[in-house]
Amino acid sequence: MSRILPKLCLLAGFIATSAMGQTLSTTSISLGHPANGDVERVGEYLAVSGHSAENRWLSLIGLDDFSHLSVEIPSDAQFFGRMKLADEANEQLVFLTQEGLRAFSPQHEQHRALVEFSSIYPLADRQRLRFKDFARDVTGSGLSDLLIPDFKFYHLIIQQANGEFESFRLNVDAQVRTTDTNAQFTPRRPYLVDMSLNGKTDVVFVRDGKLLAFFQREDGTFSEDPMVIDPGVGISPDHEANIRAGDGRDFAGLRIYRMHEFQDLDGDGLADLVVREESFASAVEQDYTYRIHYGREGEAGLEFAAEPDTRIATSGIQFEPVFEDINGNGRKDFYTPSAQFGVGTIIRALLRGSARLDIEFYMMDESRNFPREPTYRHRASADVSIGSGRVDLPLVKVARFDNSGRKSLLVGEGRSELAVYAPVQDGLFERRPTTFSMSLPRDGARARVMDLDHAGIEELVLPFDAQDEEGRRNRVVFLMVVDED
Numbered sequence: 001m002s003r004i005l006p007k008l009c010l011l012a013g014f015i016a017t018s019a020m021g022q023t024l025s026t027t028s029i030s031l032g033h034p035a036n037g038d039v040e041r042v043g044e045y046l047a048v049s050g051h052s053a054e055n056r057w058l059s060l061i062g063l064d065d066f067s068h069l070s071v072e073i074p075s076d077a078q079f080f081g082r083m084k085l086a087d088e089a090n091e092q093l094v095f096l097t098q099e100g101l102r103a104f105s106p107q108h109e110q111h112r113a114l115v116e117f118s119s120i121y122p123l124a125d126r127q128r129l130r131f132k133d134f135a136r137d138v139t140g141s142g143l144s145d146l147l148i149p150d151f152k153f154y155h156l157i158i159q160q161a162n163g164e165f166e167s168f169r170l171n172v173d174a175q176v177r178t179t180d181t182n183a184q185f186t187p188r189r190p191y192l193v194d195m196s197l198n199g200k201t202d203v204v205f206v207r208d209g210k211l212l213a214f215f216q217r218e219d220g221t222f223s224e225d226p227m228v229i230d231p232g233v234g235i236s237p238d239h240e241a242n243i244r245a246g247d248g249r250d251f252a253g254l255r256i257y258r259m260h261e262f263q264d265l266d267g268d269g270l271a272d273l274v275v276r277e278e279s280f281a282s283a284v285e286q287d288y289t290y291r292i293h294y295g296r297e298g299e300a301g302l303e304f305a306a307e308p309d310t311r312i313a314t315s316g317i318q319f320e321p322v323f324e325d326i327n328g329n330g331r332k333d334f335y336t337p338s339a340q341f342g343v344g345t346i347i348r349a350l351l352r353g354s355a356r357l358d359i360e361f362y363m364m365d366e367s368r369n370f371p372r373e374p375t376y377r378h379r380a381s382a383d384v385s386i387g388s389g390r391v392d393l394p395l396v397k398v399a400r401f402d403n404s405g406r407k408s409l410l411v412g413e414g415r416s417e418l419a420v421y422a423p424v425q426d427g428l429f430e431r432r433p434t435t436f437s438m439s440l441p442r443d444g445a446r447a448r449v450m451d452l453d454h455a456g457i458e459e460l461v462l463p464f465d466a467q468d469e470e471g472r473r474n475r476v477v478f479l480m481v482v483d484e485d
Contacts, residue, residue, distance in 0.1 A: 024420075024436055027478040029066055033057040034474050035463030038131035039448050042082040043090035045069075045106065046452070048463060048476055049080065049129045056129045060093065060106055061476065063452050069106055077102075078121040079132035083144035085114075086163035091144075096134060098124055101146065115157060115165045120149045120174055120187055136192060138201055139220050147203070149174060149187030156203060156214070156222055168222045170214045172205045175238065191262040193271040195229070196301040206259045209235040232306045233275055233293050235259055254280040260290060265323060266368045267330040270295035273304055274323070289313045290321075290334070294368065310369045312362050314338055319357075319393055320445065326398055326428070327363065328405025334370065335361040337380070337396055357382055359396050359411070361428060376428040378421075380411060395444030399458040400451075401481045409433075410460060412440045412447075415469065418479075438479075439472045441465070457481060 037049030037056075045060040058071040058080060077095040084091050085103065093104045100116035135144040139158060146157035146165075154170040175186045191204040200216040205226070212226035236257045243249070243256065261274035277289040291308035312334055321336035337357045360374040380394045395412030406423035411433070413419050418436045421429035441447065441464045448461040460479040464472045 023482045025480055025482055026438065027066060027480075028472075028475055029061055029068060029477075030475045031057075031059050031068065032070070032474060033059070034465035034467075035476050036443075036446070036465035037129060038080075039446070039461055039463050039476070040080075040082065040131045041450055041452070042093045045093070046450075046461070046476070047080065047082075047093060047131070049131065050465070050474075051128050052466070053127065056127060058129055069109075071104060071106075072109075072111075073129055074102060074111060075126070076124045077129060078124045079130055079134070081132055081135050083135040084137070084142065086143055086159060086161060094135065096121065096132065096148070098122060115146070117148055117155050117157065117167070118150055119155070120151055120185055138192060138203065139216070140201065147190050151185060154187070154190065154203075154205075158220065158222075166221075169224050170203060170205075170222070171225055172207065172212050175242075177242065177244070191271075193262055193302070197270075197297060204262065206235065208237040208239075231273060231293075231304050233273055233291070233304055233308075234306075235275055251280040251283045254278075256280075257291075260321075261323060263323070263332075264295075265292065265332040266294060266364065267332075268294075270297070271302060275308070286317060287313075287315045288318055288321075292370070310364075312370045313372065314360060316358070324398065324407075326361070326407045327423070328407075331364040331368070333361065333363045335359065335398070337393065357394065363428065378409065378411060392443045393445040395440055395447045395462075397447055397449050397460065399449045399460060401457060403456060410449075412444045415440045415442065439464075439469065439477075441472075442468050452478070452480075 031048060034050040034052065035048050037051055040047050044063055046063060048059045048061065050057045056073060058073050060069040060071055074095050074097055076098040079096040081094050081096060082091045083094045094114065095102045095104065101114040102111045103114050104111050134147055136147060137143065138145040143159040145159050146155065148155040148157065152173050154172055156168040156170050158166045160166060172188055175188060177184045177186065188205045188207065192201050193204050194200060195202045195204060195213045196215055202216055203214045205212040211229040211231055213229055214226050215223050234257050241256050241258055256278040258276045258278065260276035262271055264270060265272045272295050273293040275291040277291055278286055280286045290312040292310050293304040294309045295302050295304060314336065316338040318336040318338045321334065323332040323334050325331060326333045337359045357380045359378040359380060361376040362370045363375040364370055380396065382393050395410065397410045398407040399410055401408045404423065408423055409421035409429045411419045416437060416439060418438055418440060419433035420436065421433045424430055441462050446463050449458050450461055451458045462477040462479065464475050464477065466473055
């Protein structure tokens with residue numbers, strides 16, 4: 001066998017062999033708690049969180065030998081994350097607490113304080129521990145910096161080469177939403193973009209349809225007051241985008257334009273704007289169109305055309321839309337499971353216990369355009385439970401299973417079969433899949449695709465919770481490809 005993770009033979013069971021000479025193998029790790037939180041790689045470990053009505057857990061699975069470690073969660077921890085620290089060779093597990101940031105050492109099973117700060121999370125949810133991506137390399141130093149939201153500003157905390165931290169307050173407020181006598185505070189999403197095109201990463205937020213850009217100076221420091229930039233692409237102001245019942249607004253014919261993504265889609269090194277147009281027929285019926293404005297060099301830096309350069313017009317409500325390079329050509333493609341949720345559809349779903357989903361793929365062509373109709377469509381179904389008030393989405397992922405750069409489509413058929421649609425040279429996926437009999441988690445949306453050993457070929461990680469079938473509950477299953485010589 002030409003590729004296998006260390007010690008895998010001791011733990012894996014081979015389940016099937018495809019016609020391409022590839023074998024799928026599984027490794028099952030029992031956690032002792034439901035894997036119903038988040039699954040994230042942290043250095044040489046896989047971190048898996050879980051919760052019940054009374055407890056919360058976090059486990060670390062060693063990726064070299066699949067050993068399992070239960071982590072003591074600080075009582076005031078709100079989120080867990082990962083950081084590259086100056087005094088550590090690998091990424092470290094960190095906790096965002098009520099007082100600041102703490103790091104955990106798996107070797108010594110000890111916590112240590114890193115830096116103190118306030119945040120928009122002054123109290124911890126003692127029943128949940130979720131992952132939050134608050135650590136990013138903003139300055140390009142190779143070390144993780146911090147973006148921590150507060151009520152009236154963001155903490156930008158830059159890690160120095162000696163492990164110390166320098167703090168900046170970015171003056172951007174959170175969004176507040178009142179319901180009855182309660183108030184909910186939601187931080188604005190930060191985007192890391194070179195707005196000035198000087199080779200330095202800036203921090204950008206969206207407020208009232210404008211971009212708030214905090215520029216990085218040549219010495220690595222940041223301005224604490226933003227430059228307000230109108231991108232000219234028609235993003236709705238906050239009061240229009242904040243949809244609430246009781247405002248007296250008629251949903252029929254309503255259109256909202258939200259910032260959806262700010263990243264380089266076409267591979268030219270310039271960030272592109274994606275604005276999602278939400279078109280309402282009623283309060284429960286809507287269609288989405290993704291309006292893509294490619295970034296271009298202007299006199300003042302990054303600029304965008306007023307009209308979108310290309311569009312992706314979808315129908316129904318999307319679940320987890322993804323921009324990802326599927327065919328390995330360096331350009332981001334788009335796919336999403338979508339569903340029509342009119343009143344009649346909802347009634348049928350409740351009566352039948354399932355709802356139809358269409359998984360639609362749109363491929364960017366050489367002219368940077370997306371097609372009017374999906375390049376590829378696959379039909380699946382979601383399970384609807386009236387008793388538990390739950391909608392379980394099917395497993396739908398794309399994964400790189402070989403060295404061609406092209407990705408396969410993975411679809412869960414019920415809870416007992418995985419269908420793998422291999423990539424094709426002159427299209428997208430094979431019409432007929434290779435199927436594998438295996439247990440799949442009830443909630444397929446929690447499945448993750450990761451390159452666990454940095455070999456360029458990806459693995460599928462399946463988390464199971466306490467409501468899955470017996471024999472698979474409270475564990476994580478790794479599914480990986482092994483090439484046979």
